[in-house]
Amino acid sequence: MNKLGIIAGEGKFPILIAKEAFAKGVEVFVICAKNNASEEDFKPYAKKTITLKLGQLGKALKFFKENSVTKAVMAGRVEHFNIFNLIPDLRTAKVLASLRDMRAKSILEAAINEFKKEGIEFQSSALFLDRFIPQKSVLTKRKPTEEEEKNIELGEKISKTLATLDVGLTSVICDKAVVAVEGMEGTDNCILRAGQIVAKNPGKNKFLVVVKVARPKQDDRYDLPIIGKGTIKAMIEARANVLAIEGGKTIVLDIDEVCKLADKNAISIVVR
Numbered sequence: 001m002n003k004l005g006i007i008a009g010e011g012k013f014p015i016l017i018a019k020e021a022f023a024k025g026v027e028v029f030v031i032c033a034k035n036n037a038s039e040e041d042f043k044p045y046a047k048k049t050i051t052l053k054l055g056q057l058g059k060a061l062k063f064f065k066e067n068s069v070t071k072a073v074m075a076g077r078v079e080h081f082n083i084f085n086l087i088p089d090l091r092t093a094k095v096l097a098s099l100r101d102m103r104a105k106s107i108l109e110a111a112i113n114e115f116k117k118e119g120i121e122f123q124s125s126a127l128f129l130d131r132f133i134p135q136k137s138v139l140t141k142r143k144p145t146e147e148e149e150k151n152i153e154l155g156e157k158i159s160k161t162l163a164t165l166d167v168g169l170t171s172v173i174c175d176k177a178v179v180a181v182e183g184m185e186g187t188d189n190c191i192l193r194a195g196q197i198v199a200k201n202p203g204k205n206k207f208l209v210v211v212k213v214a215r216p217k218q219d220d221r222y223d224l225p226i227i228g229k230g231t232i233k234a235m236i237e238a239r240a241n242v243l244a245i246e247g248g249k250t251i252v253l254d255i256d257e258v259c260k261l262a263d264k265n266a267i268s269i270v271v272r
Contacts, residue, residue, distance in 0.1 A: 001026055001071055002025075002026060002027060003026065003027045003028075003029065003067070003068065003069050003070070003071065004017075004021050004026050004027070004028055004029070004069070004071055004072065004073065004123075004127075005028075005029045005030075005031070005064045005067075005069035005071065005072035005073070005120065006018055006021075006028060006029070006030045006031070006042075006046075006072065006073055006074075006075060007031045007033070007060070007072065007073070007074045007075070008030055008031065008032050008033060008036070008037035008042070008075060008076050009033050009036045009037060009074075009075065009076025009077045009078040010033075010036040010037060010076050010077050010078070011076050011077055011226075011228070011253075012228065012253050012254070013075045013076045013077075013125075013226060013251070013253060014030070014037060014042075014073075014075035014076040015041050015042065015045075016129065016132070016253065017073060017075050017125075017127060017128060017129065018030060018042050018045040018046055019044075019045050020128035020129065021045070021127075021128055022044075022045035022046075024128065027047045028042070028045050028046040028047060029046065029047060029048050029049075029063070029064065029067045029069050030042045030046045030048070030049040030050070031049075031050055031051075031052055031060050031063060031064075032049060032050070032051040032052070033051075033052070033053075033054060033076075033078050034051050034052060034053045034054070036076065036077075036078050037051075037076060039051055047067075048063075048067060050063050053087065054078065055087055055088035055089060055092045056089050056092070057088075057089060057091045057092040057095065057111065057114060058089045058090065058091045058092075059089070061091075061114070061115065061118050061120070064115075064118075064120050065118060065119075065120075069120060070119055070120055070121065071120070071121055071122075071123055072115065072120055072121070072122050072123065073122060073123050073124070073125055073127050073221075074108070074122065074125060074221065074222045075125050077186065077226075091114065095110045095111065095114060096110075098110065103166050104166070104223065105166050105219075105223070108221075108222045108223065109219070112221060112222070122221040122222075123221065124220040124221060124224075125220060125221060125222060125223075125224045125251075126220060126224060126251060129251060131255075132251050132252055132253065132255055133248060133249070133250065133251055133252070134245075134247060134250070134252060134255070134271045135247045135248055135271065136247040136248075136271050136272060137247070137270075137271050138268065138269070138270050138271070139252075139255075139258075139259050139262075139269040139270070139271060140259055140262045140263050140267065140268050140269045141263050142263070142266055142267070142268045143268060143270070144209075144242050144244075144268045144270050148209055148241075148242045148268070150176060151173040151174070151175075151176060151209035151242070152173075152209055152211055152242065152244045152270070152272070154173055154176055154178070155171045155172075155173045155178075155209055155210070155211025155244065156211055156213065156244070156272070158171040158173075158178055158181060158211070159171045159181075159211045159212065159213040160213050160216070162181055162182065163213050163214065163215040163216060164215070164216055166215065167181070167182070167183065168181060168182025168183055168187075168190070169182060169187070169212050169213055169214070169215070169225055170182035170187045170190050170191075170210065170211065170212045170213075171210075171211050172190060172191060172194035172208050172209070172210050172211075172238075172240065173208065173209045173210075173211065174194075174198055174206070174207070174208050174209070179194040179197055179198060179208065180193050180194035180197060187210075187212060187227070187231060187234075188230050188231055188233075188234040189234075191208075191210055191231070191234040191235055191238050191240060192234050192237060192238055194208055194210075194238055194240070195208065195234075195237060195238025195239055195240070196238075198238075198239070199239075206239055207239055207240065207241045207242075208235075208238055208239060208240035208241070208242075209240065209241075209242040209244070210231075210235060210240050210242065210243045210244070211243075211244045212225050212227065212243070212244070212245050212246075212250065213225065213245075213246050213249075214246050214249035214250065218249060224249070224250070224251055225245065225246065225249060225250040225251070226250070226251045226252075226253060227243065227245060227250065227251075227252055227253070227258070228252070228253035228254055228258060229253075229254055229257055229258055229261060231243070231258075232258055232261045232262050232265070232267060233261075235265075235267060236265050236267070240267070241265075241266060241267050241268065242267070242268045242269075242270070243262070243267065243268070243269045243270070244269075244270050244271075244272055245269070245270075245271055245272070246271070246272060247271040247272060250271070
């Protein structure tokens, strides 16, 4: 691969892919989703960048084709709420009209198929990022207690059900009770909401357990589970002391810093 296109949402994830690709001698061409990603962040690594609004599928295809890009990735979060404010171009409007529902999975798969029609194949979002995907282990100094393991087991059942329904990937558990499940707001906000709920209900044990899973038959071209320092900061604020993720399927951004921050706050990160 000598060229890579990146459709970039918010956060460090797409920047990290650009950096790793650049280090391997790959020419990088970035489409920044307006109000989500900044061209400035990619200047050290990208040969060309452009900022487009959501729904400008025709211009996105044109940018990649003009630069002979045939391999691309999607990376970085775009708020699902933005779909309600979408002003589509003609090509996007036709795609949206063909959908049975407006789930993220349906929209992204349809978009990927449109790029494929033009000779542009999407790769795994984890391209070049193998070292950021931990396998089964405990990443922190502290291991989960026996009681916390029971909460993890419940959280896995709940989160996997959510993932199967394509609702969310995360559940938050306290004393073997489900406090919050993830919707459109994303993992970090789900954790903060759980913390607010528990804070209003005095109990003997207020510490929370967070469980994040991958979808069954996960399509790694989009929406891979990701955690980072923001997740740990949300856990600290919400008084959550365990994070369980799926091994081989979850990207941990800034993994060394994540573990250092978790250790500093006696948080256990377990990869199942």
